[in-house]
Amino acid sequence: MRLDIISIFPEYFAPLDVSLIGKARERGTLDVRVHQLRDWAHDVHKTVDDTPYGGGPGMVMKPEVWGEAIDDVIEGGSPRMVVPTPSGRPFTQELAQELAQEPWLLFACGRYEGIDSRVMEEYSGRLRVDEVSIGDYVLAGGEVAVLVMVEAVGRLLPGVLGNAQSAVDDSFAPGAMRNLVEGPVYTKPPLWRGHEVPAVLLSGHHGNVARWRRDEAIRRTVRNRPELAAALDPATLDKHDRKL
């Protein structure tokens, strides 16, 4: 998979050189290219923003600079374009899995009050353009959102996660864990500062362990994410004696 990221803060993406994503880049599973938007601003100050039409707070990113940058980066190709924005569709595990199937993604990182909407209008005619939000809180720009999305998508690519099963068991993913958050996890030692590991996990009885884990996942989902629990099959809740 090729990932292009355009930003005025390319240094935000240094973390993509480490850990899972860094190793995937070394192996060639991921081809990540980060571009400085200001390279396509031709005035002496490398200006990328201007005052908003219609008034209002802050500044808006100029369409001309973005158009030149995107045209150069895609070189006539057709990546799927992802634009983080507070007003976007929710970024979910399902969308991460969808994006993980794409051969080429282009992330456009806005700043200020966002990118002139005509940029998304222009490229929607040639590319699949998704305006996406990573959550209901306000960031100062799109870079952190892109880091979140690149990690969520990258870990789903073949060979990136050491244990491929881990992604299969992901919370929120379609399948057995759909609409469930994960339960508690433990490792050695079996006793730590007076805290014991639940005995079932030391029993070696895989069926009991699986049932206990699902019960704990349901318990935590009911407690922390009642809106997800509401989507669970009532039979699931009854079987695990969980009432909403």
Ligand SMILES: N#Cc1c(-c2ccc3ccn(Cc4ccc(CN5CCOCC5)cc4)c3c2)n[nH]c1N
């Ligand atoms: N993904 C994601 C995000 C982002 C995100 C993503 C990309 C950019 C680019 C610029 N910003 C700053 C910004 C802040 C607030 C507003 C709203 N405006 C409405 C009119 O009044 C002024 C304020 C717009 C832009 C961004 C924020 N925030 N939260 C997420 N989940």
